[in-house]
Amino acid sequence: MAAQRRRRRMKKRTRRQLQGWGAVVGAGAVVWLAVHWAAVWPVLVAVLAVAVAxxxxxxxWRAHRVAVGRDRQWRAQEEAKARELSMAEVDVLSWQEFETYIAALCRRDGCTKVFVSGRSGDLGADVIGYLADGRKLVIQCKKYAPHRSVSSHDMQKFVGTARPEHGADVALFVTTGHSFTKDALGLAMRQDIVALHRDLLGAWVKGAHLAALLPLNGSGGGTKRRPSN
Structure with a gap:
């Protein structure tokens, strides 16, 4: 019991000492501020101003980032709508008219000696021409419903003819379908075939240059270069 009383007395004494020192420090701070207030207050004001600013x-900055994000999202939505509006005209074409239309896009973008095979048994070469830099361009056109995908079987047939049969420097597979299957796209990438699905075709229809679209699916660069003649 005596030990407990001693510990309580020591705790009380320590607490009183701390309170005393706290009061001394507080009073000293008040005195110091009173003496040096003229020099201190501009600093305090500056710190407060910096914090507020x-x-x-x-x-x-945060509001700007949110606004930019919303603007980008809106622009992407509007571009998608514009592509679909432009594709609406393409969707009503027959497959023969679609091939002719693709040939016209090639000529618009500077291709030369462009012609449409327009017959069965063309071995995947629906449109043939030469890019502005002289490379031979061979195009397979698939006029599919918007919801359809290009299968690996379709891609395999084109891979087997585009270069071996037609000597393509750039082989382009373009479709009105919404996508290529995973296997078809993987084959295109491995075999250096440019695969243009519906969205990329929509960009081409809207005015994107063919040269800018070639690197987007498959490397599409070709390994040979032929002079235009």
Missing amino acids: GGAGWGL
């Missing part, structure tokens, strides 16, 4: 700047 920083908070406002962060808020503006």
